[in-house]
Amino acid sequence: MGIDTVNLGRIDLNLLVHLDALLTERSVTRAAARVGIGQSAMSHNLARLRDLFGDELLTRGPEGLRLTPRAVTLVEPVRITLAQIQMLVSRDKAFDPATAVRTFRLGLPDSMEVLIVPALLARLREVAPGIHLRLYNIGSSPLLDRLDADELDLAIGYDVFPQGQVHHKRRLLFTETYLCMFNAERTGVVPPISLDDYVRLPHVLTSLRPGRSVRGVVDDALEKLGLQRSVVLTTPRFLTVPSLVARAPVVVTMHARLARMFAAELGLSLSPPPVALREVTVSLLWHASYDADPAHAWLRQLVVQLVADV
Structure with missing residues (x-):
């Protein structure tokens, strides 16, 4: 398909x-502040965008501005297009970890934080001292929505997270089995x-799922045998479990x-579960707009390499 250079040039x-800012902020005032222009200038640009797309794009609702159906379909294409343009114009700037300065926002449960981040931080201080991390506990938060809103650069999570859409990229890091841990004495x-x-x-x-009634894979396995267990405490924080x-x-x-890490530190006993439990997968997730970001x-x-060592 050829490029219509005449119309595109107009x-x-x-x-x-400005469209990306409006679609993200859903507010003329906040969108103007986001790109550093005045509110009247952003209002003028919104009028131009409405004329360009032949659609209102943003309409007033009970709780402020809301996206039209046409605008909803533009959110991801516009963001990905802008990211690709940015990569295109900066391609000649080679990425050098030793001199780069950047902060990455990483979402992950505390279990992955204790397993992966110590090695990751040590390697970053060694080869990329200007790369900083800001960690967020993703728990039961809407992970894919946070990737779409550009609130996270990367996420590491279990297969309980939804599959997402084509712009949600996923790479398998490892599969995991289960062990029982207890104090033998x-x-x-x-x-x-x-x-x-x-x-x-x-x-x-331990469960990242919200709700009053929480079941785990163990409950499903026991139910098949006509059995049930008594759960006396449920927590989303894996790091409190060893003390408990x-x-x-x-x-x-x-x-x-x-479990092996905790048991070694506190002298706890380990055992294979006496019921069959399916393996879980741990994956790396990110938004497609960062695919070509060096x-x-x-x-x-680097995360993939370090996880292989873990």
Whole structure:
């Protein structure tokens, strides 16, 4: 398909920057501040955009401006196009980790933070001292929405997160199995734990899912056997679990890498679960607009390399 250079030349491509700000902020005032122009100038540009697209784009609703159906379809194409243009004009600027200065916003649960970030931080201080990290606990937050809103550069999460759309990029980091962890002295159980003891003992459940009634993969596996367990505590924070298990006669079933780390530190016992549990996957997620960003691509590859060592 050829480029219509005559008609394209009549378009002020700067309008795409203003359109992106309007679609993101859904406010003329905030969009103007975002790109550094006056409110009246942004209002004028909105009128030009409406004429260009033959659509109102933003209309007034009970809670302020809202996107028209046409505007909704423009959000991702406009953002990706602007990112590609930025990459195009800066392609001659080679990325050098040793001299680069940039802050990356990384969303991940605390379990991945303790497994991956120490090695990542050590490597960054060694080879890229100007690269900084800002970590966010993604927990049960709407992860893909945060990627779309450009609130996160990268995310690391379990396969409980939704698959997303074509602009949500995903790379498998590793698959994970489960182990049971408990204090042998307090529970009176010696590994390997039996199914009877497993059902008899109270359980601690780690879950990132919101809601009053939370089930885990263990509950589904036990249900197939006509059994159920007693969950006495549910928490979204994996890092509190070792202390809970060390001081109470309880058992937790958690991802194997993390369980081995905690058990080694606190002298806790480990055992394979007495029920069959499917493996989980851990993936790296990002928005397609960063695909060609050399710094972003470098960081993604560094995470992949470090996770292979873990």
